[in-house]
Amino acid sequence: MAEIPDRLPSMAEIAARANVNPTSLYRRWGNVSVLATEVAIEHAMRDFPMPDTGSLKGDLTGWADAAAQLLDRSPLLRVLAANIHSNEPGLRERIDALARRGQELELVLARAKARGEPTPSLADVLEVVLAPLYFHVLFFGPVREAGYAARLVDRLLTLASLKTK
Amino acid sequence: MAEIPDRLPSMAEIAARANVNPTSLYRRWGNVSVLATEVAIEHAMRDFPMPDTGSLKGDLTGWADAAAQLLDRSPLLRVLAANIHSNEPGLRERIDALARRGQELELVLARAKARGEPTPSLADVLEVVLAPLYFHVLFFGPVREAGYAARLVDRLLTLASLKTK
DNA sequence: CCGTTAAAGCAATGAAATTTGCATTTAAGG
DNA sequence: CCTTAAATGCAAATTTCATTGCTTTAACGG
Known part of the structure; x- marks a missing residue:
């Protein structure tokens, strides 16, 4: 499931692509949205490591670049939005796992704060x-502008530095 | 078509709601997404006037508040994203009309710039x-935080004022 | 190896969405 | 008013998605 x-x-x-029977998919996942969500989350967890560059700016820029690429290829946010409140056990687990991955970003931010750097919140x-990355992908297609993600991060850090003045 | x-x-x-036959809708619009897009645009054009408060901040805040309310109620952005590149004549007209409505916001920005105020771009x-409003509605539901839109506008104007320093 | 259980496959069926063909109605123009 | 074209409605047919019932397969434990 790409694009x-x-x-x-x-x-x-x-089912054809996976060489299995559609019945099995329905029985296991119930509907295509739940399946797509689980698959998208799995891919995101695999393809979306948390950068560790030694600088907050580097980490956030790496993260944003990866997010831009992911959003180009994956319906993650769309299916996530539709299923964010699901109580389906398998799905709930994956959504929670994704949230924990998000906590890693929180840790990166906390470390920067501990270093005394101006730090944005999650x-x-x-x-x-x-949000702007997603908006861009939705309405303007894949991010082609070099440094777009970096520009957003610069904006983020600029705002953070204002908060400390 | 609300919510x-x-x-x-x-x-x-x-069709039931409009007391017409589904066949007519299919023949006129082809599919539910195109119909939903046209309806959403019509509603947005009707319900989304461009504020004229005399101050850029007031105008932008009014606009943002209206946008937040609209996004709570209308699938506009979702259907628009799916159909933004459509060549379907009726739909194309409406999308272009919506873009022209967007140009009104551009005028508001241009007037502020002419007044010498720090001005963000469209x-x-x-x-x-x-983008953050839409993201919020998608993942956290209706904007309940009083002043959320105003806070985003403050952020926007803060960034604009930095550009002029 | 055997028995049990869960998962997967197959074919038929059901449900909902959409299309097709024909008839009727409506609206516009002379 | 009449004619014509377009729009609409109705019913049937088709398509697509989803479910159901039964069979087969695979895995596991004794």
């Missing part, structure tokens, strides 16, 4: 970096 | 205000 088409692939398509990262 | 459920209503539901407005 980010307007519609999710059908169960029939996924909510700021979502608002100032991830 | 912003995970799925668009079916043609059968829309792209900045989309990135710093609309």
